[in-house]
Amino acid sequence: MNVAEPITIGLLGAGSVGAQVARTLVEERELISARVGAPVRVAGVAVRDVETPRDWRIPKELLTTDAEALVDEADLVIELIGGFEPAGALVERALRQGTAVVTGNKALLAARGDELHALAAETGALLRYEASVGGAIPILRPIEDSLSGDRITKVMGIVNGTTNYILDQMDTTGAAFDDALAEAQKLGYAEADPSADVDGHDAAAKAAILGTLAFHAPFTLEDVYCQGIREVTQEDIEAAASSGYVIKLLAIVERQNGGAVLRVHPTLLARTHPLATVRGAFNAVFVVAESAGELMFYGQGAGGVPTSSAIMGDVVAVARRIRSAVPETPLLSDAEDLHALTIDAAETQYYIDMQVADQEGVIAEIARVLADHRVSIESMRQPGSVSPEGEVEEAGRGDAGAQVQIVTHQAKEEHLRATVETLESLDVVKSISSVLRVEVEQ
Template sequence: MTGQASRSLRVALLGCGVVGSAVARLLTEHADDMRARVGAPLEIVGIAVRRAGRDRSATGVDAALFTTDADDLVTRADVVVEVIGGIEPARSLILRAMEHGASVVTANKALLAEDGPTLYAAAARHGVDLYYEAAVAGAIPLLRPLRESLAGDEVHQVLGIVNGTTNYVLDKMDRTGASFADALEQAQALGYAEADPTADVEGFDAAAKAAILASLAFHSRVAGKDVHREGITDVTAADVAAAREMDSVIKLLAICERLDGGISVRVHPAMIPRSHPLAGVGDAYNAVFVEADAAGQLMFYGRGAGGDPTASAVLGDIVAVAQHRVAGGLGPGESSYADLPVRPMGDALTRYHISLDVADRPGVLAKVASAFADHGVSIETVRQRLVPADDERPESGANLVVVTHTATDAALSATVASLRDLDVVRDVTSVMRVEGS
């Protein structure tokens, strides 16, 4: 791969949506700077699109570059940039590009989470790079620090907000008291949420990113299917209000941590104290908190999505792999030597915030406390509020809020099941995990 400074490096783009068009524009606008940084000119040789004839003049991209023959395009490039997303045809095109000697830059979190090892193996077999900084947190430089800067350290935990849509929704609910449905509607109106927001609000997007983060942080293969996933669709305004009473906020968290000779990888909403660094991350921003043995605590913060922010991360990867081709050599490949097993969700250590609708009579608290003790769960705090009788409820009752000490999720879940069976418990109105304290 040496001696390429005498000619242009050919760049092929797969996809010309919001991110792809931003990459093409920035490569053109900053061509001189890119040449200086790489040591050779970068030439866009084509942009693969699904449909020909569509008016793409608004992208500012030369119409002559567009092609529907992606199979041919990837064989004519030194660097292939994949920003079409999804599993197929992205996977086949990436593998074909590598077979023809092209290094690959991708932002495809779903593909990496489902079949990253196959891509890594192909890159190693064909002697090319596979870079994907934009796959997890947009413009935030996060994966390279985990992959390279912290390669000599031992990471204990990665805790983060990695989905801007859900963060906007939960932040709006916290700041305005809006319901989930109203906050989501506002997110869609602003372009933060898709017309079909399932991938975001049900946690699929965050789970794929958690798999990538855990794989890098713990030098082990973690797939999207290994991640325990819960979304935010069941988070209510009452849950947000309850968090506020505890001086906390609710965030959708990706949590990756070492646990008993293995690793725990999970995505779910949780209360975190307002004093925690992640609590102040508002709007559609992302932030990831990393704790390592020697480095201590680190936090990465910034825009996690959008055309230009994501294109910034893609361009950084393009420069890196292009420099490798000019100088000769490769960047780091897959590191999975640790091969740590992924522990089931029941083994995860967490705390619960449980809200109960109970009868207002003697012995209620004793029965509730006994249910916790039966499962070895210690209670940290208890708050009780009387609920007077009304037209809908002829008998007065009480709202009982219990916050536990740390226990396994299995023990906590079993406790909740037992509480539901108590004759003094009318309803378990809310269960929320508590993290970060």
């Protein structure tokens, strides 16, 4: 494309993020054009209803309900409709024509990312989606570009601001889950139906994207083990705090046992861990690579303005590639033969909080069960029954029972789960109130 020729942009969707992107494209057109090195022209903004009030008043002449015609006209399509359809059909239409696409649609990418990448490779189209993970945090480009010469072994992150806000409120103010959720909804962090957030589905979609980029292998939402935070109680939060931990919902993708395990679940982190300090609705992603070591990316993870920053970063980068006519390198051209493993293959630590009979020999019986399942104890705590030397003492006899908190050493998930099942069957174990996975600093 000649430098003097304008790059035509079609924007699909004008919600909270789309309206901010439209504002930037219109009000900062000269600045964006200067950074691209060619004139940038907005061909239109496709919406369902041109009369709907929006966060920013988009010039009426730019609004259209004919999304397909807009896709056909554009050199670069920005898809911010969200969901599977019509977003998927429009993205596919653009890529089939060789038209560049920038999107923040994590659900679509988690479900059809491999297919869309293959289509982009076939036609030479550019496909970018920095805003799909972590809002304003620039995490995908560093993984794809800056760390492309390194071997990433693990990515672990707080990638959902809603759940982080809820868990942070429970930890810092003592709020119950329902009250913290209600406050998150009042502040606009959570939708009226918060299921995608609190049940972990949003984070799981992001885990699939992170795994695909980090390991150069195609993963989908079906490859991700997913557990949300609905079952986390204030008692869990307090018990974790008493042992020096904080609970976070983490998305974790990790090379393990010849494959990759992708998982999302509530996790205990020592309060000294960098991710433990992430408060409110902020996001952070922790990357471990063989040569670079440990890296952490932190910032605002939600909202129209922060997310539009990530969209515009992709827009400028893609527009520059269009201007210079640099061919696209297929993302998965060097894909590894790395298969998704089930959660059973994960190697983790467990925190187990239980009520046991207050009688002699209980601790020894618990220790025997763990040893039988090839699980060793890193620490054991019996609140209120700790010797001056820090050793757990046998509880005295009584009917009330006693509380025992165990943190295991790292072991296979299947062994840990079998351990918990056996403990539940013991006569001396009255109940197991909490079982949480633990992540330690590398």
